Amino acid sequence: MKRIAIVLGSLAAAVLVMPLLAAQEPKGEAKPDDTSFWMRKKLEYSGRILEGLSKEDYEGIGKAARSMRALTHMERWVRAGMPEYRTQLRNFERANDQLIRHADEEQLDGAALAYVQLTLSCVDCHKVIRAPAPDGAAPKK
Ligand code: HEC
Numbered sequence: 001m002k003r004i005a006i007v008l009g010s011l012a013a014a015v016l017v018m019p020l021l022a023a024q025e026p027k028g029e030a031k032p033d034d035t036s037f038w039m040r041k042k043l044e045y046s047g048r049i050l051e052g053l054s055k056e057d058y059e060g061i062g063k064a065a066r067s068m069r070a071l072t073h074m075e076r077w078v079r080a081g082m083p084e085y086r087t088q089l090r091n092f093e094r095a096n097d098q099l100i101r102h103a104d105e106e107q108l109d110g111a112a113l114a115y116v117q118l119t120l121s122c123v124d125c126h127k128v129i130r131a132p133a134p135d136g137a138a139p140k141k
Contacts, residue, residue, distance in 0.1 A: 038071055041067075041071055042068060042071065042122070045064045045065070045067050045068045045071070046064075046068070046115075046118065046119065046122070048060060048063075048064035049061050049064045049065060049068075049099065049115055049118075050115065052064060052103075053108070053111060053112055053115060056108055058103045058104070058106045058111075059103075061099065061103040061111055062100055062103035062104060065096055065099045065100045065103060066100060068096050069093070069096055069097070069100070072089065072092065072093055072096070084128055085125070085128070085129070088121065088124060088125035088128055089125070091121045091124065091125075092118065092121040092122070092125060094117075095114055095117040095118040095120075095121050096114075096118055098110070098114040098117070099111055099114035099115060099118060102114055
């Protein structure tokens with residue numbers, strides 16, 4: 001009886017653990033390194049900003065945008081050698097700073113617009129990173 005319980009217990013544990021292991025397999029090119037961790041955080045903060053916008057919670061927007069800014073300062077240091085990346089990062093930071101300013105001034109429309117610009121800058125930077133350079137050089141990564 002006890003044996004059966006142990007076998008069932010291990011089976012249950014295996015079933016529980018398996019999806020966790022599968023989730024750790026890197027999907028496509030993205031590897032779970034330090035930068036991915038930051039990017040995941042960015043995703044989380046942009047979700048919070050959207051939540052703040054939806055609830056007209058200026059404090060929440062400002063807090064998430066400030067966390068986003070702190071995160072990006074570290075990134076600047078890590079990829080300082082890539083000019084194109086720096087340009088994208090500047091666009092991103094400009095949008096993020098506008099978001100903070102509009103949140104502080106409690107201007108919902110301005111904040112919403114800055115959020116759209118911020119989102120576009122996420123997409124733009126990822127585009128730049130994936131696309132091969134026009135001269136046929138290897139994609140910047
Ligand atoms: C200045 C460039 C730049 C900006 C701006 C940028 N990213 Fe990224 N992002 C990257 C790079 C580089 C990668 C791929 C390599 C990596 O994960 O380090 C990436 C990958 C990602 C990934 C995949 C990470 C993973 O775990 O595989 C997510 C999610 C992501 N970014 C979210 C965002 C969001 C959300 C924003 C905007 C709020 C954003 N990024 C803005 C450069 C940028």
